[in-house]
């Protein structure tokens with residue numbers, strides 16, 4: 286079908302609020318998507334956003350059944366099962382934000398670094414953000430697009446290798462900028478400076494990058510004192526102040542950031558709004574994000590980068606475990622082959638309660654169990670959950686939303702084996718991409 290005809294049909298489908306228009310939009314070329322967006326008025330754009338979100342929500346719902354069916358099979362556990370089609374659904378949302386704003390989108394490797402899905406992700410994103418040498422190397426070798434590196438401090442031992450692997454390096458102090466900036470310049474690496482935007486709304490101090498006495502980002506007073514002298518060396522400013530938040534929080538952060546740093550922005554090439562944007566969550570206000578980015582770009586004439594991590598793989602992977610034993614001590618305790626401590630560390634650190642498919646809070650359904658790991662740690666407990674039927678040894682339990690900050694953070698505490706990693710590819714084929722064993726444990730000891 287001729288491109289013009291596809292565009293006309295697309296516009297009609299949006300006007301008719303046809304949910305199929307989301308799929309059609311994603312299938313268009315970049316040029317045709319631009320034409321569609323140019324032809325839609327404000328209400329048409331809002332309608333398209335809703336249709337795209339609705340279509341994504343539907344795909345995730347269908348996937349739940351797929352995962353339940355797979356878990357019933359004979360797959361070895363524990364296993365992180367990543368659904369590539371769902372990650373792609375998330376990528377499409379990011380693509381849409383890019384289409385509407387012209388911003389550049391990086392994936393934060395710290396949240397998810399399973400390179401088995403990078404060939405798909407790289408079609409949608411500009412590159413990755415890295416936290417140091419190894420992530421920068423993984424980004425350059427496996428993602429093979431832009432690498433933007435930020436670390437709270439760089440060591441002389443690693444800086445050369447980091448610069449070799451990075452397109453952009455972001456410093457956390459004027460001292461490090463003076464120390465390594467000239468080498469970065471000489472090597473053609475762009476330079477950024479992380480600043481404290483002066484506002485954040487993260488309740489848990491552990492996850493608040495801008496809390497009292499935070500080491501992350503130059504504070505405004507220091508910036509004002511020193512920036513002038515280093516201006517020529519700085520291409521962009523970076524801030525990161527959010528955690529699993531919506532665009533209303535970004536709006537308030539930008540208000541503060543612009544008040545503090547607005548006068549310095551126009552001469553820069555870019556501003557990086559960091560991560561923590563839950564862009565792919567169902568209730569995320571995409572229209573507001575789009576409005577904020579467009580207004581910012583217009584006001585200052587700079588490029589905007591976003592570097593979400595969680596949002597890339599939100600709800601797109603599970604951890605499947607098997608009940609090994611059930612013991613009693615005032616209540617029934619199911620001991621699984623997956624460990625909270627070793628395989629889902631944020632459950633204990635944050636702490637939070639992951640959803641287990643088919644379960645309800647303790648006491649809500651007929652049979653309540655404490656779900657616990659196999660390690661020696663008394664607190665290796667995911668939580669108390671209830672089920673319609675009694676649990677049996679050999680039953681499978683599926684922990685939802687486990688692609689993010691789990692595989693990258695797991696450990697071999699107690700010598701417990703790491704879960705396998707498997708990917709559900711387009712078309713439903715399951716590929717076991719990694720199996721771990723004794724050597725992985727041994728290699729990390731002396």
Ligand SMILES: Cc1ncc(COP(=O)(O)O)c(C=O)c1O
Nearest residue numbers: 393396525560561562593594595
């Ligand atoms: C500098 C920076 N960028 C990006 C991210 C990614 O954040 P998220 O995974 O919450 O989107 C983080 C998370 O800690 C970060 O520290």
